[in-house]
Amino acid sequence: MPFKPGNDLMAGPFGRRGGALGPKTMSLKTEGKPPPPKGPSGLRIEDRIGIQAPAEVIWDIVYDIDRWHEWNPTYTRAAGAVRIGEILTLTLELPGQAAQEIRPKVLEWVPGEQLHWQLSMMGGMIRTLRYLEISPLHETGCIVDNGEIFGGLMGPSLGKRVGRSVRQGFQAMNQALKARAEQAWLGQRS
Numbered sequence: 001m002p003f004k005p006g007n008d009l010m011a012g013p014f015g016r017r018g019g020a021l022g023p024k025t026m027s028l029k030t031e032g033k034p035p036p037p038k039g040p041s042g043l044r045i046e047d048r049i050g051i052q053a054p055a056e057v058i059w060d061i062v063y064d065i066d067r068w069h070e071w072n073p074t075y076t077r078a079a080g081a082v083r084i085g086e087i088l089t090l091t092l093e094l095p096g097q098a099a100q101e102i103r104p105k106v107l108e109w110v111p112g113e114q115l116h117w118q119l120s121m122m123g124g125m126i127r128t129l130r131y132l133e134i135s136p137l138h139e140t141g142c143i144v145d146n147g148e149i150f151g152g153l154m155g156p157s158l159g160k161r162v163g164r165s166v167r168q169g170f171q172a173m174n175q176a177l178k179a180r181a182e183q184a185w186l187g188q189r190s
Contacts, residue, residue, distance in 0.1 A: 042149045042152070045147060057188070066080075078091070084108065095169065104130060120152075133145045144178075
């Protein structure tokens with residue numbers, strides 16, 4: 001039977017853990033209150049994976065951008081610091097696409113929970129919001145949501161054109177993150 005996550009497990013900019021992109025908790029009662037902010041619009045591509053490791057172990061790997069080249073097949077070179085407003089330098093390698101250097105800006109991060117960055121291209125005609133979010137299920141297991149929202153005037157059409165490669169890149173990155181985090185957790189327990 002397929003696992004269908006409930007509202008408590010929803011991650012990503014439209015879920016409960018949306019940080020600045022949405023409220024932390026939502027209430028169905030809105031009498032006398034303004035409606036909750038809407039998430040960003042655009043085409044969303046994502047991949048989710050379960051990882052048998054605590055959120056802190058997964059976060060330590062995500063946070064250490066300078067070591068992404070050791071495990072990450074999607075961002076084969078990476079430099080920068082996880083700080084709001086910081087510009088990261090990443091080499092993006094997607095299946096079937098030429099490698100390209102991108103320089104996104106860190107929008108938001110919460111230790112052990114999420115990292116969001118934004119990239120603007122063609123004078124803002126294409127804007128992407130990239131997110132990695134960790135949702136603990138229990139003390140030693142999490143769901144990682146790895147995705148991107150393609151916005152701007154031309155963003156959704158670009159997202160449709162490269163969507164398959166992007167999703168494959170997220171899947172490869174998630175598999176590599178899972179392997180690294182579970183190995184690190186196993187090493188800590190031994």
